[in-house]
Amino acid sequence: MNNIHPIFDKIATREQKEEQLRQRGVTLWFTGLSGSGKSTIAIALEQLLTKKGYLCQILDGDNIRSGINSDLGFSSADRTENIRRIAHISRLYNHTGIITLACFVSPTEELRRLARAIVGSVDFVLIYISTPLTECSRRDVKGLYAKALRGEIADFTGVSAPFEVPADADITIDTTLRSVECCAEEIFSQIIKRIEYGKL
Ligand code: ADP
Numbered sequence: 001m002n003n004i005h006p007i008f009d010k011i012a013t014r015e016q017k018e019e020q021l022r023q024r025g026v027t028l029w030f031t032g033l034s035g036s037g038k039s040t041i042a043i044a045l046e047q048l049l050t051k052k053g054y055l056c057q058i059l060d061g062d063n064i065r066s067g068i069n070s071d072l073g074f075s076s077a078d079r080t081e082n083i084r085r086i087a088h089i090s091r092l093y094n095h096t097g098i099i100t101l102a103c104f105v106s107p108t109e110e111l112r113r114l115a116r117a118i119v120g121s122v123d124f125v126l127i128y129i130s131t132p133l134t135e136c137s138r139r140d141v142k143g144l145y146a147k148a149l150r151g152e153i154a155d156f157t158g159v160s161a162p163f164e165v166p167a168d169a170d171i172t173i174d175t176t177l178r179s180v181e182c183c184a185e186e187i188f189s190q191i192i193k194r195i196e197y198g199k200l
Contacts, residue, residue: 017097022197023054025094027087027119028187030103031112031166032129033158034144035136037175037183038103041129044184046101054195057093059086060103074155083111087118094123099195107163125191128169133158135176 018024028045030038039060046056065072069085072078083106090100106112116124136158137145148156155161171190173183 014095014097017095018197021055021097023097023099024195024197025097025099026123026125026191026194027090027094027100027102027115028125028127028191029090029106029112029115029119030101030127030129031106031169032131033133033136033163034105034156035139035141036129036131037173037180038105038129040180041173041175041183041187042101042103044180045187048184048188049099049195054099055097056099056101058101058103059089064089080111080114083115084118087115090115091119091123094119105157105163107157107161109164109166112166112168125170125194126166126168127187128166128172129175130165130172131175 014025028042030042032038039058042058042060046058049056064082064086068089069082072082083104086102086104090102093100102115106115112126116126137149140146144153144156145159147153148159151160153160157163171187173186175183
């Protein structure tokens, strides 16, 4: 028995996975008002990254609230738990060498601090999509602003609940006068050093 050395703690480390994928796992955490463009830009960025050979995973309300977080509502405690779980999922992806694009309003410094603490500062890139409320409500992609303004949605960020502008955003993008592709390319140019293998 003395000569048997368990190898499970030695194989398939994060470093090996990153070497296999030839990329670094990071979390690109998109914050901003509903309709600011988080998901649209993340999708465009994912396409750009995929074309260049990077492996990514988008996390957004669609694939999170319908599955792993389907038991959560919108109380303050549930919103925190939502972000806590998403951050842990992001961390797991990062430790598999995968680039995570997490798109959540995450309106308060406290929520974003929680996400950063769980993911780890080294792997966490905060991207603030700063499209102003007037433009988001003009777009009203999901008809939510109209409903919120009629008082049909409680605690709707930007209308009846605050959005705290992040003081620590790594990248800030206002989509008002720019194409989706232009926004995605700008983020790409700013994160390339963080994801390239062997460049840290
Ligand atoms: P969020 O994920 O922040 O709630 P969405 O991505 O769902 O926002 O919606 C953003 C809307 O804004 C889409 O209808 C998109 O087509 C539009 N839009 C216009 N210009 C841009 C841009 N430069 N970047 C992102 N979205 C844009």
